[in-house]
Amino acid sequence: xxxxxxxxxxxxxxxxxxxxxxxxxxxxxxxxxxxxxxxxxxxxxxxxxxxxxxxxxxxxxxxxxxxxxxxxxxxxxxxxxxxxxxxxxxxxxxxxxxxxxxxxxxxxxxxxxxxxxxxxxxxxxxxxxxxxxxxxxxxxxxxxxxxxxxxxxxxxxxxxxxxxxxxxxxxxxxxxxxxxxxxxxxxxxxxxxxxxxxxxxxxxxxxxxxxxxxxxxxxxxxxxxxxxxxxxxxxxxxxxxxxxxxxxxxxxxxxxxxxxxxxxxxxxxxxxxxxxxxxxxxxxxxxxxxxxxxxxxxxxxxxxxxxxxxxxxxxxxxxxxxxxxxxx
Amino acid sequence: xxxxxxxxxxxxxxxxxxxxxxxxxxxxxxxxxxxxxxxxxxxxxxxxxxxxxxxxxxxxxxxxxxxxxxxxxxxxxxxxxxxxxxxxxxxxxxxxxxxxxxxxxxxxxxxxxxxxxxxxxxxxxxxxxxxxxxxxxxxxxxxxxxxxxxxxxxxxxxxxxxxxxxxxxxxxxxxxxxxxxxxxxxxxxxxxxxxxxxxxxxxxxxxxxxxxxxxxxxxxxxxxxxxxxxxxxxxxxxxxxxxxxxxxxxxxxxxxxxxxxxxxxxxxxxxxxxxxxxxxxxxxxxxxxxxxxxxxxxxxxxxxxxxxxxxxxxxxxxxxxxxxxxxxxxxxxxxxxxxxxxxxxxxxxxxxxxxxxxxxxxxxxxxxxxxxxxxxxxxxxxxxxxxxxxxxxxxxxxxxxxxxxxxxxx
Ligand SMILES: [Zn+2]
Numbered sequence: 127x128x129x130x131x132x133x134x135x136x137x138x139x140x141x142x143x144x145x146x147x148x149x150x151x152x153x154x155x156x157x158x159x160x161x162x163x164x165x166x167x168x169x170x171x172x173x174x175x176x177x178x179x180x181x182x183x184x185x186x187x188x189x190x191x192x193x194x195x196x197x198x199x200x201x202x203x204x205x206x207x208x209x210x211x212x213x214x215x216x217x218x219x220x221x222x223x224x225x226x227x228x229x230x231x232x233x234x235x236x237x238x239x240x241x242x243x244x245x246x247x248x249x250x251x252x253x254x255x256x257x258x259x260x261x262x263x264x265x266x267x268x269x270x271x272x273x274x275x276x277x278x279x280x281x282x283x284x285x286x287x288x289x290x291x292x293x294x295x296x297x298x299x300x301x302x303x304x305x306x307x308x309x310x311x312x313x314x315x316x317x318x319x320x321x322x323x324x325x326x327x328x329x330x331x332x333x334x335x336x337x338x339x340x341x342x343x344x345x346x347x348x349x350x351x352x353x354x355x356x357x358x359x360x361x362x363x364x365x366x367x368x369x370x371x372x373x374x375x376x377x378x379x380x381x382x383x384x385x386x387x388x389x390x391x392x393x394x395x396x397x398x399x400x401x402x403x404x405x406x407x408x409x410x411x412x413x414x415x416x417x418x419x420x421x422x423x424x425x426x427x428x429x430x431x432x433x434x435x436x437x438x439x440x441x442x443x444x445x446x447x448x449x450x451x452x453x454x
Numbered sequence: 455x456x457x458x459x460x461x462x463x464x465x466x467x468x469x470x471x472x473x474x475x476x477x478x479x480x481x482x483x484x485x486x487x488x489x490x491x492x493x494x495x496x497x498x499x500x501x502x503x504x505x506x507x508x509x510x511x512x513x514x515x516x517x518x519x520x521x522x523x524x525x526x527x528x529x530x531x532x533x534x535x536x537x538x539x540x541x542x543x544x545x546x547x548x549x550x551x552x553x554x555x556x557x558x559x560x561x562x563x564x565x566x567x568x569x570x571x572x573x574x575x576x577x578x579x580x581x582x583x584x585x586x587x588x589x590x591x592x593x594x595x596x597x598x599x600x601x602x603x604x605x606x607x608x609x610x611x612x613x614x615x616x617x618x619x620x621x622x623x624x625x626x627x628x629x630x631x632x633x634x635x636x637x638x639x640x641x642x643x644x645x646x647x648x649x650x651x652x653x654x655x656x657x658x659x660x661x662x663x664x665x666x667x668x669x670x671x672x673x674x675x676x677x678x679x680x681x682x683x684x685x686x687x688x689x690x691x692x693x694x695x696x697x698x699x700x701x702x703x704x705x706x707x708x709x710x711x712x713x714x715x716x717x718x719x720x721x722x723x724x725x726x727x728x729x730x731x732x733x734x735x736x737x738x739x740x741x742x743x744x745x746x747x748x749x750x751x752x753x754x755x756x757x758x759x760x761x762x763x764x765x766x767x768x769x770x771x772x773x774x775x776x777x778x779x780x781x782x783x784x785x786x787x788x789x790x791x792x793x794x795x796x797x798x799x800x801x802x803x804x805x806x807x808x809x810x811x812x813x814x815x816x817x818x819x820x821x822x823x824x825x826x827x828x829x830x831x832x833x834x835x836x837x838x839x840x841x842x843x844x845x846x847x848x849x850x851x852x853x854x855x856x857x858x859x860x861x862x863x864x
Contacts, residue, residue, distance in 0.1 A: 158585045160573045162566035165544040167530045167537075177538075181586055207539045208635055209587045215637070247639045274482070275735065277682070277689065284685050309483035311733040315687040318676055346479045350720065350733050357713075358676030393716070430468070431727070434770050435719040438756075441763035 140172065143179050148192060154178030155185060173203050184213065189220040198231075205239045211248050225256050233265055240269055246278045250285060259290040267299075274303060275312045284319060296320045308342055311351040318358050327362030333373075335359045340377050347381070353390035368394070369401050369412075379411065389429040392420050400443060403450075417443050458822045458831075459767075461774050464727075466502045470495065472725040483734050490736050493795040494726050494783055501782045510827035512781035514811075515789065519804065520557045522789030523548045526801055527567075539583030539590075542574055542597035547805035549603045553842045554808045554832045564604045571597050572612045578624075579617030589621055590635040595647035602654060602849040603841050610852050616859040619657045622648050623861070630665025641682040642673050646695035649702045650839050654846070656853035667705035670696050674709050677733060678717030688717055690731035690744040698838055701751045711759075715752060719770055721745045726783070727775030728794075729810075738793045739784040740803050742776055742810020743840065750813065750837040767821050773814040777825035780811045808832060809840055819843070 143149045156178055159166065169177075176199045183193050197214040200207060218228060232249045239245055253259060266283040269276055287296055297320050303313035325331050336359055342352045356374070363370050375398060381391055399417035402409045418440055425436035474491055476484040505511045527548040530537075537544060545567060552559060573585040574597055580589030581597035601609040625633040625644065632644030645666045652658040672684040673696055679688025680696030697714065700706045721729045721741070729741035749769040757764045784791045784807050790799030791807035812832040815824050824831050836846035 158573060160569045160585075162569055164527055164567050164570045165530055165534075165541050165548070166528065167534045167541075168532045169535060169538075170532055173532075173535055173538075184586070204536055204538050206536055207583070207587070208590060208638060209539070209582070212588060212635070212637060243634075243639060250639075251637075275732070277687070281682055281686055288685070307481035307483055308479065309481050309734045311735070312687050315675065315677075319685045346477050348475055348477060354677045354717075354733060361676060429724070430464075431472070431722055431724040431772050431775060432719050434765065434768050434772065435715075438763065438765070438770060442760075445760070445763055 142172070143175055143196075149179065152179060152182050152186075155181035157181065176200050176203060180210065180213075184209075189217045191221065193217050194221070194223070201235065205235060205242050205245050208244050208247075211244050215248070215251060219255075225252055228252050229256065229261060233261075236269065240273065240276055241278060243278065246282050250282060253286065259286045259292060262286040263292065263295075270303075274307065274310055277312075280312050280316065284316070287320075288323065293320055293324045304342070308346055309349050309351055311354075314351045314355045318355065327359060329364075332359055332363060332371075336371065336373050336377075340373075343381075347386055347388045347391070350390055353394070357394075367401055367405070368398050369405065369407075374398075375412070387423070387428050389424060389432075392424050392428060396420050396424075396439060396443075400446070403446060414443055414447055458824050458828065461823050461825055463774050463778065463825065466498060469498055469725060474725070486736060487734075490794060491725050494737070494779075497783045497795055498778070501778075510829075512778070512826040512830075514781060514827070514830040514832075515785055515787070516555055516829065518787070518789035519785075519791065519808075520552060520555055520789075522786075522799065523551050523555075523801070523804065524557075527552075539587060540593065540596075541584045542571060542581055542593045542600060544801055545571060546596040546600040546603070547801040549600050550841060551801070551805045551808050553603050553845065554812055554835070556833055559604075561606075564606060565608065568601065568604060568606070568609045568612055571601055571609075575612065575614065576621070577617070579614060579619070579621030588635055590638070591622075591625060591632060591644055591647045592634060594618070594621070595650055598651045598654060599839060599841050602839070603845050605845050605848050607852075610849070613655055615655055615657050615853075615856070616861060618651065618655065619659075619662075619859050619861050622652060622657075622662060626662060628665075630663060630667070630669040632666075642670060642680060642692045642695045642699070643682075645670055646699045649699050653702055654839055654849055654853070656850070656856060657858055659858060663703060667700055667703045667708055670699055671705075671708045674714070678710065678713030678715070679721075679732075687732055690721065690729065690741045693718065694744040694748050697748050697751050701755070702838060706751070706755050711752075711755060715756075715770070718745060718748055718752065722771050722775070723779075726779050727772065727777075728779035728783070729776070736794065737779070739780055739791060739810065740793065740806040742780055743806040743813065746771070746776065746810040746813040747835075747837045747840065767817055769813070769817055773817070773823050774825050776814040777811060777823075777830075780807050780814075781826055781830070809835055813837070 154175065176196065179196055180200050183196060194214065194217055197210050197217065200210045201214065229252050232245060232252060236245045236249060253262060266279050269279040287293060300313050300317045300320065303310055321327060321331060339352055339356045339359065343349065360368050360371060360374065368374055378391060378395055378398065382395065396417045399412045399414055402412050403414050421436045421440040425433045429436065474484065474487050476488065501512055574581045576582055576589035578589065580594040582589050583593050598613060601612055627633065627640065631640050632648050633640055634644050649663065652662065673680045673692065675681050675688040677688040679693040681688055682692050700709060723730055723737045726737040728737040728739060729745040730737050731741050749771055753764065753769055783795050786792055786799045791804040792799050793803050812835050815831055816822055816834040819834060822831060834843045836843045839846055
């Protein structure tokens, strides 16, 4: 949710606002919690005072350099205060402030609080105002180097890539991440994002992606990310059917033949059997009887935690078989 | 006392057999996963020994949790300053947790809380993170849920429904998505929060959500779960919001339910028993609710589609394994619940771990599966809003008698 580290790193000689001569004209406004406050946070003296001054400014509507400083202090103590950021943007725009400086500033704040909604949103607005994405790829590189699955960083990066059409080097970036950690699902997701917005899943791309993904699966079989991506590719074949891709059927059967009983492989085999049956194509290898057997294997041995799910799929298969016999 | 069904628990041997296989390819993801499994296994071993001498094991530390929450409801340490813009959330997490524990709150206490939440309401509608803060859709959701959990006429009366509806309209975008606040970010939480409060307080109008279902469906990722916005990675929190919102709109058929079912069933961890938020990430108790809650919609949808193959006694996940994870790995002995062993307690994880525990205990209002002591049984929740079922019924009864406000649509 929100990160709880908000230690403030002021130098020893912090001067309270009430002792600052150029703030003398402002009367602080205390928080109105009513007569019976609940979830009352034990604010530090500094926190309380800064927000008392911020409330005074909200009331007066002043937009000045000193207010920028004040919002900086307020945001450092609680970067999740969206009211502070919103007001800061109003001041920035009123003063026509230097937005490159603001970008540097918010970059530092994000580095300290990389899992906070408000700081990322602020950065996005500043980039929109600047109409300049030139720092964004490098910036998200740094954040993702610390946490390669940071959701906010990926969301920002996708927005930048899509808005400013910066797809060119993105697949390379994704490839590097997958070389480092083939289980990084965010990287797989980005791979899909890039392809769908550039070449699209054309027959040629599908062929390449299937081969690439099959290779990654052979390296680490129990990697759900790669299996999910494989299904993502299949959705883009002409029919959208798994069984329209000879490659997949052969891949699954080969892997099964090596003794592999990975649950994601078995799950795909069940889907192949069901799909062939629905299409009215009877297949000796991928039969409904086999599907039922594999569901049992999954429920009792290879994927026990999902027993209820596999029992459900079994009932679905049995019902389909029953319909077919009664219809015949 | 309610009748309880026999439970099917895994033995230690079965759990140990589920250890992660790194296939000689150690990566950041596999290293983290193996570390978590080690700490989780040691908790399971500890409880296995305890169970030999204590038939009530595992026990939900009701009094300890209640004491921690009641304390937090009054005063919070300065480390909560970073949540100073989420105070209605702090109230909601506390009150809902207490309601799940069926803890009584004195009427004077309720009145005080109502008074505070009223201070967070903006004159322009909606609630902010604290008194004087701009109204925010997530804080509005939390404040409305908190008031409905209190469930007194005084609490219901606080909500300015006309202004609330105007506020929701002010956040709506032409494509049916919602800003979280004025000039704020847009993601799938917005549509969910707007739907939840408008259904609960009977201010829902179809025009307000024109296009929302189609926008939400665009957030379904190729994996099957929903993401924050189109293109992003499937994620437990956003998946709950996405499916709950589609369900409230009666438009769940627009998404690929088979893919959703495959994705969400795979989020339960085979060793830990708890849920992860995304593929190849770590278990976290808060997803007990975000993922667990979505199973209730899934169940309902599958039942409508094809009644005869749905087992109405069970959700499509291992309910006992989830209870074991929460009870054995996520309780702090001094009160409060946690994400995973080694993490500090907080109100957010306390609320969502307990909500998930409740889901795992109640398959319907009749069937109850309770791991450990019988006193572990919590109140059932209403999955659309995540307030208790009784609170939801009482709230909807109260507001259904009030007309939907007529406002000039901007
Ligand atoms: Zn969590």
